Amino acid sequence: xxxxxxxxxxxxxxxxxIASLNCTYSDRGSQSFFWYRQYSxxxxxxxxxxxxxxxxxxxxxxxxxxxxxxYVSLLIRDSQPxxxxxxxxxxxxxGGSNYKLTFGKGTLLTVNP
Amino acid sequence: xxxxxxxxxxxxxxxxxxxxxxxxxxMNHEYMSWxxxxxxxxxxxxxxxxxxxxxxxxxxxxxxxxxxxxxxNFPLILESPSPNQTSLxxxxxxxxxxxxxxxxxxxxxxxxxxxxx
Numbered sequence: 001x002x003x004x005x006x007x008x009x010x011x012x013x014x015x016x017x018i019a020s021l022n023c024t025y026s027d028r029g030s031q032s033f034f035w036y037r038q039y040s041x042x043x044x045x046x047x048x049x050x051x052x053x054x055x056x057x058x059x060x061x062x063x064x065x066x067x068x069x070x071y072v073s074l075l076i077r078d079s080q081p082x083x084x085x086x087x088x089x090x091x092x093x094x095g096g097s098n099y100k101l102t103f104g105k106g107t108l109l110t111v112n113p
Numbered sequence: 114x115x116x117x118x119x120x121x122x123x124x125x126x127x128x129x130x131x132x133x134x135x136x137x138x139x140m141n142h143e144y145m146s147w148x149x150x151x152x153x154x155x156x157x158x159x160x161x162x163x164x165x166x167x168x169x170x171x172x173x174x175x176x177x178x179x180x181x182x183x184x185x186n187f188p189l190i191l192e193s194p195s196p197n198q199t200s201l202x203x204x205x206x207x208x209x210x211x212x213x214x215x216x217x218x219x220x221x222x223x224x225x226x227x228x229x230x
Binding site: 032034036041042043044045046049088090100101103104105106 | 148153154155156158161171203217218219220221222223224
């Protein structure tokens with residue numbers, strides 16, 4: 001059974017701080033990694049994708065991937081109260097195709113004003 | 114606007130009464146999938162489809178049916194709903210292939226909150 005593990009949280013950070021969200025996965029063949037944000041009662045929204053080892057930056061968000069350690073993370077700089085949500089890590093089944101994503105259970109982030 | 118449209122948003126039904134949740138996407142995506150989301154269990158895949166007339170089971174397919182007669186539509190059918198199918202359901206779609214980029218991630222519908230009493 002392929003697994004994607006996330007700390008359920010809640011992770012609480014003050015406004016303006018850096019929030020660090022972590023994810024580990026079991027399938028060593030996985031090649032596509034995604035971070036989704038889900039507000040309470042709403043649908044998941046894609047924030048970032050990452051496919052290569054290293055960092056990928058998009059605005060206040062940075063995704064980091066380390067395939068050797070089977071670890072992917074999301075950093076949110078200058079956290080805002082509007083970032084308060086559950087963040088889902090998703091990993092594709094090995095083989096390179098993007099379908100059949102397995103999702104972690106998510107980390108609840110709270111940004112305190 | 115590119116989107117995945119699910120209907121209905123909310124549904125309360127009784128045990129055993131057949132129901133269909135519709136899903137339609139306007140992005141010409143090959144891949145479509147249904148997930149259910151339950152507290153403490155996260156998102157679990159029910160069924161997926163890689164193209165018209167091509168469907169396959171996900172992790173929790175029991176009690177559900179799907180069909181893919183047209184590329185844009187992927188309805189979820191509960192022939193005889195039971196209370197353990199009370200959940201929040203999401204339809205999702207994406208391009209299919211080995212490309213890279215955000216457009217290979219899933220686009221989700223707004224969700225259908227189903228209650229079976």
